[in-house]
Amino acid sequence: MRTEVFDRYQVNFGVVLASETKNTPINRYKEIVTNLSIKLYSEYGINSPSYENIDELKPVEIDADIKHILESLLQEPIDKLDITPFQCATLKTVGFTALQDILSAKEEELQKAYGIGPKRARKIYNIAFNATIEYISG
Known part of the structure; x- marks a missing residue:
């Protein structure tokens, strides 16, 4: 999921720029890039x-086919998440191997991994959650 998510954002960004009719794509690109801010990201903690x-x-009642697809998605390994190899390895040492493991865990459980504190635990959870939502939403 790591490169797939990034590639998807690149494609979406390209579509936005290509569909620009009022400004030239380069002016729209500059406008978007200059207005980016880390403060705009939401983190949802406990x-x-x-x-x-x-x-x-x-x-909600789930159709059998959708349920099967969701179950297979939740079994995806955490290696595909947009986290560092070190974070991935430390999470695996305490038993987090699949996306479902992270999504069903509490922040305190994620913090049992070496080097994962409250803020990083929340960030890792949000990365797993967002990757899942992005896959489901197409």
């Missing part, structure tokens, strides 16, 4: 207000 009503969620 205390995020986004999870306040999580207990009220109701389970």
Whole structure:
């Protein structure tokens, strides 16, 4: 998933630039790049207000084919995530080998891996979550 995600963003960025009619693609490119900011990224940790009503969620019935696809996606190895080889190796030493392992774990469990603190645990979880959502959304 590591290069696949990056390639996908490149293609999407190319489509945005190619469809530009008001400005030249180079001007739109400059506008996008100059407005990029690390402050725009959202991180959802265990205390995020986004999870306040999580207990009220109701389970959804899943079609058998979709369920099979989702189960196979969750079994993908963590090697495909956009994390460093060191992070991948340390996560494997404490038992995180598949995407499902990370997504079903709490941040505290991810922190059992060497060099993974609260912030990095949240980031790794978000990377796994976003990779899954991106695959599902096509």
